[in-house]
Amino acid sequence: MKLLIIDDxxxxxxxxxxxxxxxxxxxxxxxDGKEGLDMALNENFDAIFCDIKMPNMDGIEVxxxxxxxxxxxAVIMISGHGSIDTAVECIKKGAFDFIQKPLDxxxxxxxxxxxxxxxxxxxxxxxxxxxxxxxxxxxxESDSIxxxxxxxxxxxxxxxxVLITGSNGTGKELVARRxxxxxxxxxxxxxxxxxxxxxxxxxxxELFGHEKGSFTSAIKQHKGKFEQAExxxxxxxxxxxxxxxxxxxxxRVLQEKKVTRVGSDKDITVDVRVVAATNKNxxxxxxxxxxxxxxxxxxxxxLIHVPDLAERKSDIPLLVDHFMSEINQETGMPKxxxxxxxxxxxxxxxxxxxxxxxxxxxxxxMILCGETIxxxxxxxxxxxxx
Numbered sequence: 095m096k097l098l099i100i101d102d103x104x105x106x107x108x109x110x111x112x113x114x115x116x117x118x119x120x121x122x123x124x125x126d127g128k129e130g131l132d133m134a135l136n137e138n139f140d141a142i143f144c145d146i147k148m149p150n151m152d153g154i155e156v157x158x159x160x161x162x163x164x165x166x167x168a169v170i171m172i173s174g175h176g177s178i179d180t181a182v183e184c185i186k187k188g189a190f191d192f193i194q195k196p197l198d199x200x201x202x203x204x205x206x207x208x209x210x211x212x213x214x215x216x217x218x219x220x221x222x223x224x225x226x227x228x229x230x231x232x233x234x235e236s237d238s239i240x241x242x243x244x245x246x247x248x249x250x251x252x253x254x255x256v257l258i259t260g261s262n263g264t265g266k267e268l269v270a271r272r273x274x275x276x277x278x279x280x281x282x283x284x285x286x287x288x289x290x291x292x293x294x295x296x297x298x299x300e301l302f303g304h305e306k307g308s309f310t311s312a313i314k315q316h317k318g319k320f321e322q323a324e325x326x327x328x329x330x331x332x333x334x335x336x337x338x339x340x341x342x343x344x345x346r347v348l349q350e351k352k353v354t355r356v357g358s359d360k361d362i363t364v365d366v367r368v369v370a371a372t373n374k375n376x377x378x379x380x381x382x383x384x385x386x387x388x389x390x391x392x393x394x395x396x397l398i399h400v401p402d403l404a405e406r407k408s409d410i411p412l413l414v415d416h417f418m419s420e421i422n423q424e425t426g427m428p429k430x431x432x433x434x435x436x437x438x439x440x441x442x443x444x445x446x447x448x449x450x451x452x453x454x455x456x457x458x459x460m461i462l463c464g465e466t467i468x469x470x471x472x473x474x475x476x477x478x479x480x
Contacts, residue, residue, distance in 0.1 A: 095119045095141065096119070096137075097114055097122070097139060097141050097143065097206075098121075098122045098123075098130060098133055098139045098167075099121060099122070099123050099142075100127060100142065100143065100145060100148070100153070100156065101124075101144075101145040102145060102147075106145070106195070107125070109197070110197070110202070111123060113202065114202075114206075126149055127144075127150060127152060127153060127156045130142070130144065130156060131151065131159050131160070134165060134167065135160075139167045140210050141190075141210055141213065142167050142168070142170065143170050143172055144171055145171075145172050146171055146172070146180065146184075147173060147174070147175055153173070154187065157169055157171065157184065157188065158187060161187065167213065168190040168209035168210065168212060169188070169189045170189065170191050170206070170209060171184045171189045171192045171193070172192075172193045173192070174196075190205075190208075191205045230268050230271040230272070232265065233409065233412050233413050233416045234406060234409035235409065235412065236406040238401045238405065239409060242269060242400065246272050246273055246276065246398070249396050250274075250275075253367050254395045255367070255368050255369070255393050255394075255396070256270075256395070257369075257371070257376075257394040257397050257398070258370070258371040258372075259373075259376075259397065259398070260371075260399055260401065261373055261402050262447075262448065262450070263403075263448035263450035263451060264401065264402060264448045265400055265449050266331070266371040267286070267331065269371075269398060270284075270327070270329045270331075271284060271329075273327070273369055274326070274327040274369070277327070277367070279325060279326045279327055279367060282324070282326030283322060283325070283326040283327075284323075284326055285319050285326065285328050286329045286331060287300065287330055288331045288332055289330055289333050289334075289335050290331075291332075294339075297337060298343060298356055299312075299316065299356050301340065301343070302343060302347075302354060302355055303315075303317045303320075303356070304355050304358075305355050305356065305357035305358045308357020308358070309356070309357070312356075315355075318353060320347060320364045321353065321362060323364075324364060324365060325366075326366065326367070327366070327367045327369055328366045328368050330368060330369070330370040331370075333370040334372035334374035334376055334379055334384075334385060335372075335374075338384070338385075338386065341389050342389075345386060345389045345392060347364070348368060348392045348393075351363060351366075352364065368393065376390050377390075402445070402448055403445040403449055407441040407445075410440050410441050410452065411432075411437050413456075414437075414440070414452070417452070417456040418456060418460060421457055429460075430459065430464075430467050431465065432466075432467045433466060433467070433468050433469065435469035436467050436468050436469050439469045439476070440452075440455075440472055440476065443472075443477070455475075455476050459472075459476070
């Protein structure tokens with residue numbers, strides 16, 4: 095690990111340097127706060143040991159400056175004149191720990207290990223968040239996609255309910271996640287419910303929860319999705335497949351902001367933003383009597399339609415490149431190049447499975463083709479064998 099020691103006492107600097115180099119670390123030294131701050135801002139250190147009492151710029155000032163700069167290094171404060179109040183102030187300002195002089199070898203090594211473990215976890219978390227965010231990116235520069243992102247960015251900061259329509263595989267969930275991520279609820283849960291995948295007799299339990307013993311398999315109390323999404327967003331996917339009985343209860347929740355668990359008569363107040371999606375034409379379902387008109391109007395404060403891939407074929411090159419990067423990160427398979435004719439051939443296909451189908455085809459091409467994907471490869475592999 096690469097460590098920085100900031101201390102105006104040469105003996106302390108050299109002693110720490112010898113100890114930490116013996117442990118296999120790379121050490122840099124700074125004789126005062128200003129020199130140490132310059133080094134910390136220009137190089138990447140896993141951890142920084144910083145004295146508090148120093149000329150020109152003391153350790154507290156260095157700590158403040160590091161925090162303001164967004165420095166990710168763990169800062170361990172050291173002092174021979176410390177007190178409980180000083181230690182508390184350092185921790186409040188973002189220091190990882192506070193060590194008093196004379197320095198104890200075991201304390202130094204344990205604190206350093208804990209600090210670097212925390213730094214590693216923070217870095218891993220950022221990498222994972224970046225991967226998750228890239229997974230839910232809306233990719234495209236077509237007019238229809240630009241229009242959708244503009245609407246989403248205007249609607250997201252509000253609490254307006256949104257109904258997203260579009261065929262299967264067009265990316266309705268991505269729109270819902272972007273709404274959540276750009277809202278004031280982004281730090282709270284995003285809970286997804288696929289209404290088509292849950293049997294009709296269980297949907298109420300899933301959405302509203304149940305009490306122990308309320309039905310045969312209810313062996314313990316269960317919080318429903320509305321409660322799980324408290325403070326955040328509940329995404330009701332394929333809401334057109336929800337039973338009329340469940341629709342009536344969802345309507346009540348939207349009106350009163352209260353849920354009642356199955357087997358209970360107690361109301362529970364919930365603060366949840368509802369975003370719904372469907373591949374069905376709900377106005378036709380209303381005419382058939384399979385969807386409540388009052389629920390439709392409650393859900394569709396904002397309507398967003400996600401077009402089929404066939405309607406935005408200019409986005410196919412961007413999507414293929416995105417999927418290749420994603421697959422490369424997941425599996426290590428190298429990205430491939432596509433000839434112009436190959437791209438035109440992809441754009442000529444009907445894409446009845448939309449974005450989901452394109453993702454599968456991209457993976458198939460990466461596995462079966464050479465370094466350059468040709469038009470012939472698209473003809474051979476872009477559609478499953480009949």
